[in-house]
Structure formats: structure tokens, C-alpha cells
Amino acid sequence: MVGDVAIRVEGLVKRYGAVTALDGVGFEVRRGELFGLIGPDGAGKTTLFRLLATLLTPDAGRAEVDGCDIVREARAIRSRVGYMPGRFSLYADLSVEENLAFFAALFGVSVRDNYGLIEPIYRQLEPFRTRRAGKLSGGMKQKLALCCALIHRPSVLLLDEPTTGVDPVSRSEFWEMLARLRSEGISILVATPYMDEAQRCDRVALCDRGRLLAVETPDGVVASFDGVLYALSGREMFGLLAAARAEAGVEACYPFGAVHHLRVAREFDPERFRRRLLAEGFHEVGIRRVEPGIEDVFIKRMEHE
Amino acid sequence: MNDREAVISVRELTKCFGAFTAVDHLSFEVFRGEIFGFLGANGAGKTTAMRMLCGLSYPTSGWGRVAGYDIATQGEEIKRHIGYMSQRFSLYDDLTVLENIRLFGGIYGLSRREILRRAVGLLRRLGIRGEAHTRVRSLPLGWKQKLAFAVATLHRPEVVFLDEPTGGVDPLARRQFWELIYEAAAGGTTIFVTTHYMDEAEYCTRISMLVDGRIQALGTPAELKCRFAAESVDELFRRLARGAKRAQE
Amino acid sequence: MKRVGFWAFVRKESLHILRDPRTMLIVLGIPVVQLLLFGFALSTEVNNLDFSVAAPHRSEAVRQLVERIAANDCFTFRGYVDPQQIDRELRRGRADVVVVFADDFDRRMADGISAGGGEAGGCVDDGRAAVQLVFDASNPNMAAAGAGYLQRLLCAGNAPGAEVEMHLLYNPRMKSAYNFVPGIMGLLFILICSIMTSVSIVREKESGTMEVLLVSPVRPVGIVFAKMIPYFLLSCVDLAVILLLARYVLGVPLSGSVAGVVAISILYLLLALALGLFISTIADRQATALVISAMLMLLPVIMLSGMIFPVENMPGVLQALSCAIPARWYIEAVRKLMIQALPFSAVVREFGILLAMTVALVAVALHKFNDKLE
Numbered sequence: 038m039v040g041d042v043a044i045r046v047e048g049l050v051k052r053y054g055a056v057t058a059l060d061g062v063g064f065e066v067r068r069g070e071l072f073g074l075i076g077p078d079g080a081g082k083t084t085l086f087r088l089l090a091t092l093l094t095p096d097a098g099r100a101e102v103d104g105c106d107i108v109r110e111a112r113a114i115r116s117r118v119g120y121m122p123g124r125f126s127l128y129a130d131l132s133v134e135e136n137l138a139f140f141a142a143l144f145g146v147s148v149r150d151n152y153g154l155i156e157p158i159y160r161q162l163e164p165f166r167t168r169r170a171g172k173l174s175g176g177m178k179q180k181l182a183l184c185c186a187l188i189h190r191p192s193v194l195l196l197d198e199p200t201t202g203v204d205p206v207s208r209s210e211f212w213e214m215l216a217r218l219r220s221e222g223i224s225i226l227v228a229t230p231y232m233d234e235a236q237r238c239d240r241v242a243l244c245d246r247g248r249l250l251a252v253e254t255p256d257g258v259v260a261s262f263d264g265v266l267y268a269l270s271g272r273e274m275f276g277l278l279a280a281a282r283a284e285a286g287v288e289a290c291y292p293f294g295a296v297h298h299l300r301v302a303r304e305f306d307p308e309r310f311r312r313r314l315l316a317e318g319f320h321e322v323g324i325r326r327v328e329p330g331i332e333d334v335f336i337k338r339m340e341h342e
Numbered sequence: 343m344n345d346r347e348a349v350i351s352v353r354e355l356t357k358c359f360g361a362f363t364a365v366d367h368l369s370f371e372v373f374r375g376e377i378f379g380f381l382g383a384n385g386a387g388k389t390t391a392m393r394m395l396c397g398l399s400y401p402t403s404g405w406g407r408v409a410g411y412d413i414a415t416q417g418e419e420i421k422r423h424i425g426y427m428s429q430r431f432s433l434y435d436d437l438t439v440l441e442n443i444r445l446f447g448g449i450y451g452l453s454r455r456e457i458l459r460r461a462v463g464l465l466r467r468l469g470i471r472g473e474a475h476t477r478v479r480s481l482p483l484g485w486k487q488k489l490a491f492a493v494a495t496l497h498r499p500e501v502v503f504l505d506e507p508t509g510g511v512d513p514l515a516r517r518q519f520w521e522l523i524y525e526a527a528a529g530g531t532t533i534f535v536t537t538h539y540m541d542e543a544e545y546c547t548r549i550s551m552l553v554d555g556r557i558q559a560l561g562t563p564a565e566l567k568c569r570f571a572a573e574s575v576d577e578l579f580r581r582l583a584r585g586a587k588r589a590q591e
Numbered sequence: 592m593k594r595v596g597f598w599a600f601v602r603k604e605s606l607h608i609l610r611d612p613r614t615m616l617i618v619l620g621i622p623v624v625q626l627l628l629f630g631f632a633l634s635t636e637v638n639n640l641d642f643s644v645a646a647p648h649r650s651e652a653v654r655q656l657v658e659r660i661a662a663n664d665c666f667t668f669r670g671y672v673d674p675q676q677i678d679r680e681l682r683r684g685r686a687d688v689v690v691v692f693a694d695d696f697d698r699r700m701a702d703g704i705s706a707g708g709g710e711a712g713g714c715v716d717d718g719r720a721a722v723q724l725v726f727d728a729s730n731p732n733m734a735a736a737g738a739g740y741l742q743r744l745l746c747a748g749n750a751p752g753a754e755v756e757m758h759l760l761y762n763p764r765m766k767s768a769y770n771f772v773p774g775i776m777g778l779l780f781i782l783i784c785s786i787m788t789s790v791s792i793v794r795e796k797e798s799g800t801m802e803v804l805l806v807s808p809v810r811p812v813g814i815v816f817a818k819m820i821p822y823f824l825l826s827c828v829d830l831a832v833i834l835l836l837a838r839y840v841l842g843v844p845l846s847g848s849v850a851g852v853v854a855i856s857i858l859y860l861l862l863a864l865a866l867g868l869f870i871s872t873i874a875d876r877q878a879t880a881l882v883i884s885a886m887l888m889l890l891p892v893i894m895l896s897g898m899i900f901p902v903e904n905m906p907g908v909l910q911a912l913s914c915a916i917p918a919r920w921y922i923e924a925v926r927k928l929m930i931q932a933l934p935f936s937a938v939v940r941e942f943g944i945l946l947a948m949t950v951a952l953v954a955v956a957l958h959k960f961n962d963k964l965e
Contacts, residue, residue: 077483078511079482115808116807121803122802128603129798145808203538206580294542295544
């Protein structure tokens with residue numbers, strides 16, 4: 038009856054006093070889709086999650102989760118979503134299994150009922166069953182939180198920055214789990230500040246200051262970049278930054294890993310720039326054309342805001 | 343590289359908690375003006391090692407010197423000569439920008455005139471002169487982090503320890519933050535940084551990879567990628583950290 | 592389905608309490624310590640006075656009187672002293688009081704002139720009294736209480752003539768425990784129930800777990816009641832401990848209906864829990880909850896409830912204010928039941944007021960405690 042839409046958001050507005058946290062946001066998450074929300078702190082991601090989890094009431098607009106209206110059918114939504122807030126939201130003084138048992142009971146199910154769903158994740162936690170949750174590592178905490186959010190077999194998962202502060206290996210494992218859950222038919226809305234994680238989503242929404250800048254597939258986002266990008270490297274990285282910014286034809290220059298990314302106008306001549314830098318006393322200067330990534334698109338869009 | 347002056351040097355540094363060895367015979371050096379990336383999975387022992395270097399905890403065995411002072415016996419001198427900034431605690435939210443600067447300047451014993459002089463320069467450099475009397479609470483996270491870094495270096499320390507300084511910050515703000523780090527390093531300050539963003543690891547002069555309390559790899563990002571035949575630091579990290587035997591703590 | 596969630600909740604809450612030694616210490620240790628502290632150390636009663644006797648003629652009548660005083664377990668006889676040494680005796684602290692018999696004590700007794708008190712005085716003048724009591728009044732409370740008690744002892748038996756007869760009902764020795772036990776009960780239950788519940792709810796707000804709970808199908812009412820149950824049970828343990836200590840250690844008679852005391856105490860516990868819940872809806876940090884509990888409740892309870900300062904002695908404004916303080920009604924009721932041994936019907940008014948306050952608080956708190964974050 039609800040068709041193939043898991044989350045539908047239309048013109049959602051939320052204000053806190055004079056601050057507008059969400060300013061008319063609209064998008065759809067399809068059933069079984071892994072949908073990423075990418076944006077900086079203060080973009081309104083947490084507010085959006087709280088609205089969808091029915092913890093807040095919108096000032097305007099409407100939204101449906103799993104076919105239920107977030108205002109009128111809030112109670113029905115609560116048994117259908119699994120929600121992981123941004124902060125660590127387990128009981129630090131309870132053990133791993135006590136936390137899990139508690140959240141199962143909260144939703145009126147037993148751990149055994151849905152063990153199959155969480156098994157691949159919980160297996161890693163099994164050796165620490167009796168350890169207090171507060172003594173787990175960051176990555177383990179997040180896995181336990183995911184288990185707790187899944188234990189009642191929700192049809193929609195709302196994950197607010199689940200991997201912030203987690204090391205790359207645990208992050209990577211966490212995303213492998215999300216991919217598996219998607220294959221079980223669970224729709225997932227996940228927020229992240231890591232651009233490399235965006236690549237693992239079916240579609241992403243770039244958001245900033247309460248608005249969506251774009252909703253696209255990761256490849257689509259990259260394809261929308263309409264500029265030319267060069268990577269500049271050398272021994273004096275800090276000096277190169279200033280030199281590149283002073284160069285005509287360079288629209289933007291920012292550090293990007295081991296290199297600096299230069300967004301340039303069409304008429305930019307890299308070879309002439311390189312010679313100039315060498316003449317100015319820079320060492321080991323290298324410049325080459327590179328393909329943009331999501332991060333480059335994001336930076337560009339944010340600069341234009 | 344060895345002709346340069348070592349600001350941090352550590353020999354066989356070890357820290358045990360009961361039967362558990364959190365940091366296992368670490369030996370390395372960090373030179374003046376370097377950006378030294380201290381990488382490792384959650385629980386690899388990064389925080390424990392960093393605490394010892396900051397003079398906050400005693401090593402079980404081994405020794406280390408930071409800014410010329412012994413970490414086991416001269417903790418107080420070390421604290422005066424280093425800057426420290428973490429993601430969790432950086433500035434007082436309910437004080438204004440200027441009040442925070444004054445507070446930390448005062449803690450490090452700068453005179454009022456000196457604090458004011460440096461505050462003006464700092465605010466101009468960060469481009470937030472108009473926000474001097476704004477409460478820190480209402481600044482965007484990216485600005486807060488930059489301000490926190492500037493405050494941590496207000497007393498011109500020889501070494502700055504940064505514990506995951508950019509967690510949760512957007513890509514643009516992260517880059518602006520790293521520009522500040524570049525600038526400080528170019529000015530001769532030594533930077534010791536932990537991060538979970540592997541692209542940030544590439545900004546570092548050298549990186550070390552901590553696995554199970556031991557350094558598994560140490561070198562410039564390019565050297566290490568070459569030695570382990572990895573495309574990126576991210577891949578390198580995953581390969582080394584997956585070999586961790588220690589159960590995640 | 593909801594049942595299951597509810598009991599899991601109670602279990603979880605109990606685990607929190609059991610795992611935190613500090614909570615256990617506060618909840619079970621403080622009542623015992625406070626009760627014993629108030630009961631023994633901080634008493635205003637007279638229970639261990641040293642007395643010496645200055646008598647020029649140790650006649651039979653004098654010896655009889657001295658023996659009678661010494662036989663009382665409140666007084667310890669320190670020996671006879673020379674009338675010239677009275678001041679030294681008191682200054683050295685060998686005695687708290689010196690009983691001075693006139694040289695013509697026997698004759699006066701025979702004449703039927705009774706003992707008179709020169710209480711709480713420092714100097715001995717050649718008064719008309721047959722017996723003088725010279726007190727070290729550096730602690731006026733002790734001196735006054737001792738004087739009164741000693742005077743009654745002296746008068747008893749051989750008090751002819753114009754003596755005012757005093758009868759102190761219910762608490763003849765004016766033991767302060769009788770007064771303090773109800774007061775401490777009034778204070779402790781507010782402390783334990785309100786502070787503990789409010790802090791435990793606010794802690795979940797602070798740690799972010801509240802968000803997850805609210806998103807679950809368990810209703811806010813369920814969350815709230817599940818939180819109250821373990822604290823309620825703990826408070827009942829406290830109640831039992833306090834009553835037992837009061838009866839067997841402090842010797843408070845518990846003369847009235849124990850059932851009545853328990854009934855009104857349970858109502859008061861519920862009220863305190865509701866108060867804690869109410870505080871948790873206002874505060875969003877543990878520290879705030881603690882400050883509100885302490886400042887808004889502890890001080891008024893101590894100052895205005897009649898626990899220490901009698902309500903009747905307060906200015907009108909404060910008396911009116913004290914009506915709003917639940918502890919005042921509770922303490923009054925417990926005193927009536929426990930010490931005066933009145934039947935339960937005597938405290939119906941207090942019971943009614945407490946009941947009304949409880950219902951109102953629960954209603955307001957539940958109204959404010961909704962399932963949204965705003």
C-alpha cells in the first residue's frame with residue numbers, strides 16, 4: 038500500500054526560535070535504498086533525523102516514514118524505525134548482552150526472535166558479552182548500538198553520523214554491514230561527514246545550512262562538477278598554497294591529501310605555472326590533471342553558497 | 343633528516359595496566375617543524391602514548407624527552423612548553439572568544455599586554471575579528487576548532503599535540519584547519535596529530551602506524567605507500583590494522 | 592507486549608542502582624548515619640551531667656537527696672566539694688552543676704521550706720533557698736534542660752507547699768530523638784526519592800539514551816513509572832531501617848499505630864518521587880537537577896517544616912509558606928502517630944493534604960513529560 042517509497046519528505050521546515058535549522062527540505066528514499074546525507078555540522082542533519090524519528094514536530098511541510106505521517110501517526114512509526122542518535126546512546130554501566138536484552142524488551146521482542154538479522158554483527162561482539170558497554174572501543178560501541186537499533190527488525194533505519202570518531206577499519210566494517218542490511222530489504226538513511234563513505238551510498242543528498250544542495254547518485258554528483266582540476270605537489274606545501282592562490286586563472290586552491298587541488302579556468306596553463314613556481318625557488322614542483330571526487334564537488338558547492 | 347633537532351624522542355616507552363600492555367616498547371623521534379601523524383585503530387594505544395608524552399601519566403618503563411624535558415620526572419615543565427587540543431575539550435562554550443583567549447593566555451603566564459597583542463593578531467589571522475565578543479557556543483564547529491588550535495598555540499609552544507582535532511568537521515573547514523597547521527609547522531612549531539581521516543594523514547611529513555601498542559610502520563606517506571605497495575594511506579592503514587591481534591579494547 | 596518492556600525497564604533501572612556503589616551508599620548509608628548523628632551526637636537533651644555537692648553538713652537528708660540524684664542515669668555524682676571551691680570545680684570542668692545545700696538545710700526542710708533553684712547562675716549568693724543549683728551555663732540549652740530536670744527530681748517526694756507541678760507528657764525526659772526522628776524521615780525521603788529519581792531521569796537525557804527510549808513504543812508514562820519502582824522499593828527499605836533504628840537504638844516508643852506511620856510514609860514517598868519527576872522535566876543537566884533538589888527542597892524542609900524550628904514560632908508569612916511544604920504535614924502527622932499515639936483519624940487532614948499534593952504533582956509532571964524533545 039505504501040509502494041516503493043520508504044521515506045518521503047516535502048518542504049520540511051523546522052525553526053528553533055530565530056534559527057531556521059531546516060529550510061524547506063524535500064527528497065524521497067526508496068525502499069531498500071542506502072541513502073546518504075552529507076553535510077557539515079550545523080547543516081540540519083540531526084534535526085531532520087529527529088523529525089523523522091518523531092522526536093520533534095515540524096513547523097511546516099510534511100514527511101512520511103514507511104507510509105506513516107510523522108505527526109499524525111507518530112506512534113506507528115516508532116515500532117517501525119530503528120534509530121541511532123549521533124551520540125553514544127547505550128547504557129555504559131550495563132553489559133553488552135544486558136543492553137541488547139533491554140532494547141529487545143523495550144520493543145516487546147526477544148533477542149532470539151531476530152537474532153538472524155543481527156548475527157553477523159553480534160558475532161564480533163560475542164566474546165565481550167559480559168563487558169560493560171562503556172568499556173568497549175568506539176567501533177565496538179557503534180556495532181552494539183546498531184544491533185540494538187535492529188533488534189526489533191525495523192523496516193527503516195535512521196543513522197545519525199554512526200561512524201564519527203571511529204577508526205577506518207571499523208568504519209569500513211560498519212559500512213559492509215549496512216550494505217548487507219540493505220540486501221535484506223531494510224531502507225537506510227545515514228548521515229556522515231566522511232566523503233569517502235558517500236561513495237558507498239546508492240544516492241546522496243548534499244546538505245548545508247538547512248537546505249539540500251543536490252540529490253544524486255555518487256557518480257552523478259561527481260559528473261555534475263563542471264570545472265577543471267589539477268593536483269599540485271612540491272616540497273614547500275604551505276608556500277605553494279599562497280602561490281597558487283595568487284596565480285591568475287586559479288579559482289580555488291585547497292589541500293587535498295598529499296597534494297593541493299587547484300580548480301582552474303579553461304585558459305589556465307599548468308606548464309607555465311610550474312615553470313614560474315620553479316623560478317620562484319620552489320622545489321620538486323609537480324602538477325597534473327585529476328578527476329574530481331565528491332569532496333571536490335562539495336567544497337565547490339559550499340563555496341558558492 | 344637526522345641532522346635536524348629532535349623535539350620528541352622516545353626509547354622503549356612502555357605502559358602496562360596490570361597484565362595488559364597498552365604501549366609496547368615505542369621508539370621514535372619527531373623533529374622540529376615536522377607534522378607527525380600518529381595513526382592507529384581505536385584501542386591501539388594512541389591515547390595512552392599521548393598522555394605519557396604530555397606528562398599526564400608515568401611510563402612503566404623506557405624513557406622519553408619532549409621539548410628537552412624528561413617525561414617521567416619533568417611533567418610540569420613539559421606542560422608549560424607544549425600545546426594540547428582535543429576534539430572533546432577545547433574551549434569554554436559559555437565564555438566569549440576574547441575571554442577564552444585571556445583565560446588560556448593567563449594560564450600560561452602571559453602578561454595582559456602580551457595576551458591582548460597576540461589576541462588581536464590571532465583574530466585577524468582567523469578572520470573573526472568581528473566575533474571577539476561572541477560566545478564560543480554560537481560559533482560554527484569549524485571556527486571553534488580553528489580558534490581552539492590558535493588558543494592552544496597562543497603561548498608559542500614548541501610542540502602541539504592534537505587529538506583527533508577535526509572530528510565531525512566539514513571538508514571545507516577541515517582544509518582551513520590544516521592550513522593553520524601548515525602555517526604553524528612552517529613557523530617551526532612541531533605538530534603531533536592523531537586523526538581518523540586518512541586523507542589528512544597524507545598532509546603529514548611523516549606518519550607512524552600503531553598496531554597493538556607497537557609501531558608497525560614509520561616513514562613519510564610516500565615511502566610507506568611504496569614499501570607496502572598501497573594505493574593510499576587508507577589502504578595501508580586497513581592492511582596493517584586488520585592484522586591486529588589484540589581484541590579491541 | 593507493553594508489559595514485557597515495562598519489567599525490562601524496572602530490571603535495567605535496578606541494575607543501574609546496584610552497579611553504582613555511590614547510589615547504594617547514599618540511599619542506604621545516609622539514613623543510618625543521619626539518624627544516629629541526630630539521635631546521639633546532636634541532641635539537646637540532658638543525658639550525661641556530672642554533678643558535685645557542696646554541703647556544710649552532710650546530714651541524713653542531704654545524703655538521701657544526693658543518692659536520689661545519683662541514682663538517676665542522667666546524672667553522675669562527682670563527690671563533695673568545699674563551698675569555696677564551686678567556681679574552680681565548674682571552671683575545671685569536673686562538674687556541670689554543683690548542688691549547694693544551705694547550712695540550715697535540715698531545719699528548713701523541717702520547716703517545710705522547699706528547695707528553690709538558682710538556675711544557670713555563675714555566682715553563689717546567700718539566697719533564701721535551701722538548695723541552690725549552680726550551673727556551668729556555657730551551653731545554655733544543656734543548663735536549662737538540666738536545671739528543669741534536676742529541679743523536678745529535687746522536688747519529687749518532699750515538695751510541700753507552693754510548688755508548681757510539671758508534667759511533660761509523651762516525652763517526659765524531653766529526649767530530642769522524639770523530635771528528630773519524624774524530622775529526619777521527612778528530610779530523608781525527600782532527599783533520596785526526589786534527588787535520585789530526578790538525577791536518574793536527567794542522566795538519560797544527558798547521555799542521549801532518552802532519545803532512543805522515546806522513539807521506542809514504550810509510552811512516557813511507562814518509562815516514568817518503571818523508573819520510580821526501584822527507588823520506591825529502596826525507600827521502603829529505608830523506611831523499615833529508620834523505624835527499626837528509631838525503636839531499638841534510639842528508644843523512640845512508636846507508641847501509636849505502626850500501620851498508620853507506614854501508610855502515611857508510603858504516601859509521602861510517592862509524593863517525593865513525583866517531585867523528583869517534576870524536577871526532571873525542568874532540568875536538562877544532572878547538576879541542575881541536583882541544585883534544584885537541594886536548594887528548593889532541602890533548605891525549606893530543614894528551615895520551614897518544623898523539623899528544627901517550631902512552626903508556631905515563625906512569623907506569619909513563613910507559617911503560610913510552610914503550608915506549601917509537604918514535609919511540614921508529614922512531620923506533624925508522624926509526630927502525632929508515633930509519639931502522641933493518636934489514632935489514624937487524627938491525621939486525616941494531613942493525609943488529605945499530602946494526597947492532594949501528590950496527585951497534583953503527578954498530573955503536572957506527566958503533562959510536562961511528553962514524548963518529544965521540545
